[in-house]
């Protein structure tokens with residue numbers, strides 16, 4: 001680890017810092033949370049595959065009114081409550097094979113201290129002042145809402161009831177940063193991603209910014225506001241700073257990962273990450289993250305997912321019934337990253353039976369059956385690598401286009417199946433058969449490298465059958481085949497619907 005830090009300082013490795021939102025621990029995670037975390041996991045794994053030094057952060061958002069209420073309902077203290085619920089997240093990420101490097105909790109002492117340090121900097125800068133907040137508040141979203149923003153008297157984001165709030169508060173001068181924000185967006189075209197969501201943010205900022213309330217007097221479950229301990233810090237202010245405190249900012253070794261390469265978030269919290277967070281960083285004089293990627297929302301069979309509708313999908317149930325890599329594949333393939341999507345088991349089954357069983361599963365099974373039967377040395381000349389464009393896949397992944405990156409990988413899988421059929425490989429003998437098997441095994445080896453970030457367990461299964469070790473992306477060229485094949489069972493089971 002130490003030598004790595006040394007090389008990191010020298011800039012030998014490319015550093016890649018990726019984060020998920022930190023999730024509220026009021027309830028167990030559902031498929032929406034699993035989606036964000038899995039997509040971030042895919043990018044983290046992809047960058048590791050490319051040889052980058054990755055720091056992948058996830059965690060939990062544990063303060064605020066919502067949690068305070070949930071604990072009260074169970075008749076336990078908020079601390080006991082969060083210590084219990086956080087396990088549902090850490091257990092879930094273990095089950096889903098999420099390769100995070102750090103799990104942050106906003107009740108960690110280090111985080112609390114960092115938040116206090118940060119807020120003092122803003123206070124000393126003159127960006128925090130005392131006043132009164134009069135308006136509305138959505139407890140489930142932990143969001144202040146103005147009269148104008150209400151939609152038929154309800155929260156404009158989640159449509160739920162809001163409550164009237166009137167309390168003394170400290171404000172942050174968000175309005176002061178309007179011009180600087182607009183200039184920043186203009187100069188850093190990669191910051192607001194995907195492009196389809198950037199206009200909405202820019203137009204709202206152009207319309208003008210109100211100063212925001214950053215402390216509460218009616219909520220006890222929060223970090224004490226260091227300037228006036230009658231107040232606790234507003235949960236969103238506390239939460240955003242996790243991206244820095246996780247790096248032991250300002251003094252720890254890990255701070256070399258700042259600025260983050262990307263904050264992956266759901267579209268409903270884009271505003272907090274692309275307007276409020278940058279303004280806080282401007283005020284503190286800290287460099288901004290390079291990108292915020294706001295993905296779309298999953299509905300379930302056409303309906304919004306919610307606890308009250310009772311239609312929230314449990315990722316563990318999907319894993320149990322269909323398999324983990326099957327779920328990961330579905331996340332990537334069902335929708336371009338950034339768009340809204342609908343989760344339906346029918347669609348999931350169609351993808352498993354079509355693309356996983358028929359395309360990838362069959363390719364591996366047929367090739368390995370023939371290769372195991374073949375009694376001779378497998379060697380030949382590359383011919384099945386003609387349309388494989390690894391550079392294109394790399395570019396697509398850099399652009400967060402997992403959907404088309406997977407499509408490119410799949411075209412190699414389809415081309416390989418076509419090769420078997422057109423050449424009628426099962427009829428070949430001697431050198432011709434050796435050459436065909438060489439091409440198919442090399443194609444599968446390269447495909448396996450490329451699918452590793454998306455379907456790590458499947459990649460591992462194929463590697464065992466091919467008799468090869470895990471390899472990095474630079475090995476995606478056909479070379480000599482040097483494994484010992486050992487056919488296993490089918491990679492995926494067909495689902496009867």
Ligand code: MSP
Pocket residue numbers: 020021022023024025031032033035036061239240242264265266267268269296297298299305
């Ligand atoms: N605690 C805040 C985030 C603070 S980040 C500094 C929060 N937490 S949350 O538990 O409500 O999680 C919200 C995130 O969960 C969304 O941004 C999104 O990433 C994910 N999703 C929750 N429901 C979702 C869907 N139905 N579909 C896709 N993702 C959604 O907000």
